[in-house]
Amino acid sequence: MNEKVIVALDLRGYDEILTLVDKLEEAIWFKVGAVNFTAYGTKLIKELKKRNKKVFLDLKYHDIPNTVKESVYAANELRIDMLTIHSIGGIEMMIAAQEAVKDFEIKHNEKGAQILAVTVLTSMNDENLKRDMFINMNVEEAVLKLANNALKAGISGLVASAKETKLIRENFGDYFTIVTPGIRPAWASKNDQKRVVTPKDAIEFGSNYIVIGRPIYNADNPQEAFDKIRKELNHANS
Numbered sequence: 506m507n508e509k510v511i512v513a514l515d516l517r518g519y520d521e522i523l524t525l526v527d528k529l530e531e532a533i534w535f536k537v538g539a540v541n542f543t544a545y546g547t548k549l550i551k552e553l554k555k556r557n558k559k560v561f562l563d564l565k566y567h568d569i570p571n572t573v574k575e576s577v578y579a580a581n582e583l584r585i586d587m588l589t590i591h592s593i594g595g596i597e598m599m600i601a602a603q604e605a606v607k608d609f610e611i612k613h614n615e616k617g618a619q620i621l622a623v624t625v626l627t628s629m630n631d632e633n634l635k636r637d638m639f640i641n642m643n644v645e646e647a648v649l650k651l652a653n654n655a656l657k658a659g660i661s662g663l664v665a666s667a668k669e670t671k672l673i674r675e676n677f678g679d680y681f682t683i684v685t686p687g688i689r690p691a692w693a694s695k696n697d698q699k700r701v702v703t704p705k706d707a708i709e710f711g712s713n714y715i716v717i718g719r720p721i722y723n724a725d726n727p728q729e730a731f732d733k734i735r736k737e738l739n740h741a742n743s
């Protein structure tokens with residue numbers, strides 16, 4: 506079940522990151538987000554690929570279609586395996602992102618990255634949608650409408666909280682690959698996450714991958730923490 510756990514590399518320090526990656530020998534997936542891509546850029550991605558790791562590049566692209574297309578193409582050239590875009594950027598933007606993957610696949614004759622669309626950030630509530638984005642619907646309705654736009658654009662993956670995962674599965678069946686953050690094993694601290702579920706529950710709600718950062722990299726023994734999570738997942742599916 507280690508292929509379902511994506512370790513978020515949000516810790517500080519280039520050497521510290523690579524030391525963690527080397528300790529987590531069994532881990533397959535690592536997430537690099539805006540913080541450490543800004544700090545260490547393509548150098549970090551190349552180190553992960555050198556170690557045969559799968560990389561989830563979480564930069565949540567949101568721009569005019571052509572800029573997103575070229576960014577997605579450039580990300581594919583790094584041989585990353587998954588990346589994120591904002592569905593709120595529109596259907597044309599999502600189609601352009603998907604075209605970039607196709608262009609890469611034709612040019613190199615190899616499989617490109619899977620694109621995941623972000624719907625509504627979990628930091629936004631109904632009031633934020635109305636006040637900041639002038640959207641007059643609740644978060645759940647907006648999530649479903651944005652997921653539908655992603656589907657129309659040919660995007661096959663979504664980032665979703667555990668609660669949204671249930672909703673998406675009820676409305677779209679198994680169509681989307683779903684990646685879920687906000688995961689906390691029962692033995693770990695919640696940190697600043699407010700709505701958390703356990704790894705086992707997330708998978709049972711229908712997530713394909715779970716993203717976990719601090720419970721692993723802040724643990725006294727990260728390998729042991731990773732292993733415990735993996736065992737919990739094995740148990741969920743047995």
Ligand code: C5P
Nearest residue numbers: 513515538626627686687716717718719
């Ligand atoms: O350390 P922790 O397990 O809370 O890390 C979760 C990771 O998932 C972080 O990289 C965070 O930015 C990301 N994330 C999240 N909630 C979202 C979207 C992304 O926690 N709604």
